[in-house]
Amino acid sequence: MSDLPRLSLALNSPATTSALRLLVLSNGHGEDVIAVRILQELQQLSNPPDIFALPIVGEGHAYQQLNIPLIGSVQIMPSGGFIYMDGRQLVRDVRGGLVQLTRSQIKAVRTWVNLQKKSGNKSAILAVGDIVPLLFAWGSGADYAFIGTAKSEYYVRDEVGLLQRKSKAARWESFSGSVYHPWERWLMSRPHCKAIFPRDSLTTEILTKWSIPAFDLGNPMMDGLEPSFPQGRLYRGDAEQQEIIRPLIVTLLPGSRPPEAYANWEQIMVAVSSLMEIPKRDYLSRTESMVFLGAIASSLDLNILSQSLLSQGWHLHSESPVQIYDINALTFKLKNAYIILTQQAYNDCLHLGDLAIAMAGTATEQFIGLGKPAIAIPGNGPQYNPVFAEAQSRHLGSSLILVEQAAQVGQVVRSLFNDPDKLQAIADNGLRRMGKPGAARRIAECLLDKLG
Template sequence: MRLLCLSNGHGEDAIACRILQSLQQSTAIKELAALPLVGTGQAYQAANIPIIGRTQAMPSGGFVYMDGSQLARDVRGGLVQLTLSQLRSVRQWNRSGGRILAVGDVVPLLFAWWSGAPYGFVGTAKSEYYLRDEHGVLTRCTWFERLEGWAGSVYSPLERWLMHHPRCHGVFPRDRLTASFLRKWDIPVFDLGNPMMDGFAMDIPEPDWQQVPLTVALLPGSRAPEVYENWILILEAVQALVETWNTPLEFVGAIAPSLAIEPLIAALQPHTWQSSSDPSGKTVWRQGNNILRLTQTEFISTLERTHWAIALAGTATEQAVGLGKPVIAIPGKGPQFTPAFAEAQTRLLGPSVLLCHRPEAVVDIVRSLQQQPEWRQQIAENGRRRMGTPGAAERISRCLVEQLSDPSGYT
């Protein structure tokens, strides 16, 4: 089998890579390739997965749907020509007998349908949790917000038609609640978990909130230049904690490897952090008895040992929640992490995300968390339920091979 993976975003590329790397172990796969519809596919390049077709970074960074004003800039930057070229590439893949895996939202799903090839779909962008939880429909304030659920599901009739199409051999939603709703429309749904949690340990025990120092993950996001504005907001919250907390704190900034770290270091200076070396010789910053570290290589271990996180991030926030951690979210200026994005994130992830509109208000939230272990337990259980257990990429890859090996239909 020859398989082409389509994805449309940095997070989606990373999820797709996990599935493709698992597929590489299958003897049924003769060729794997990828076509990132947004950006240049750095995750695929790092994983040595061949990229076919044309790629190009757009001014919006892929966030046109969050900021309509970016669309004109993307069009001037060659969006139309890029899309037409990519459409031709997927058609050519079908002519040579290939199959397609779409990862993300309706855009790669439409491309997969357009190709004429048998396809599968990993839905990372949508969840019924945006509209409801296990207890019923969520309260929305305005008529426009209530309109989101007009079709009876977070997925529109068009998306459901694409997932129900005879050439769609498997749909892999991000959570159990969404899978149960999609089954109402006779869609070939497989509830196999969320690949975002792959790579983490299966059972992370809750850390001791009485230990010293407490560890705090700082997650500013992964997209420049927005990440540098986010970092300034996070440092304001950090400073509020440092000035009021009566025991030492350890802050760990988990920074994407693709980012320049120098602007993050420069932003520490107004807050009187002083650089020094830890016992291993790595540079750290100290303010009183508090310590701040930056890492671009220890993301998983940072999240696994942290007590809570302060975040202006998408995927990283979801992964922290999946580990049972409380995440304090501070809305930024965007284009990704806007107040609207943060509000939607609280619906997606429920009580695990604690929305904080002023950085200094973080202090009261953390004090309440420390004093209420029952609340922390509810947060941990909620996060693991919504994000699932590690190992989804392997489960999905095995199912894909089985379903796409027979182009006549799904079982």
């Protein structure tokens, strides 16, 4: 779709009583999802803005679910947005039309802003992601706000001080006193920048040292994760007895991008086997049975994962040992262990799991944000490769345990569950780094106040 029809749609959309027209810029699927969570809350407020969007990466399907009009050209690049992982991905994107697409999108943003001015509409921009949408917003000449999803001070420091790094090149990440570089802070401190929403309290604290309008309102990634069952169900009066007799539940997070996720699944199954080989009585007072909950994205083919299980000796089983909200879930059994594959009960998988075996981005962070440990196995990418996994482990601290080989997972779990103090520290750490639910509503209210 060319820019002209989209811009005409943006200009000629039905008028409302709103005093503000808001253009949302985001650069990735995860960023789109975070933006949409906030936009849903904005739409629930009195006198909400008229909302438009331009996904800089991908096709913006999340926006289409809310019927939010797109104002410019969109295109899926070969890298899927992971060009910072590998220079070769950038070369592929350039050959795939990245430069032309970027020029077109910059023009679309400026044209949209100018059209609003000529029509007498008050307009503003919400940038979600990293420096790319932030640059777009600054270059538009309109007022703007920024939700920084890509960076956290936890990548380079914790509450005590800077992290010890093996590579000298790693010092570049915080050479100026923050994970956000001087040019990024300059963009955040311009007069047209009305609000910055960092990922966590530590990042907010650092940014405010430069008179940046940063607000510590939480991380929208932790919103909308309520399970299908009452959360009090996990804490009944006979909780201690129930804890003794219930099985160990492990959530499996292979990621969402094919074909990478299928390769991740094979690594995760090696980890599952290593865990099944460790006698549970060595480290748990629970029953011998184990349950693995596979949280499978809708973008993946369950048949491929099912065939993988059948080829390894698992067989379909008619009954599920735990209740999840998905009548189409598939249950497999091998010895005293069960694997449940679900594409509809993601939240239940997060809440029921005692720990996770993870090779995913957002899903891993959300699991840890619930106060639980995750064990990660670096894959071959393009997303969940050793570079990404190492950076994620710095961001999430003690809550994410990296192993070099999938076969090591069993021993790591045995050691972990023999250390109650470490488990408590992990719980506190996860809640602190990912924040409390409700951030989307708080950000929406602040946006309307600062931009409207």
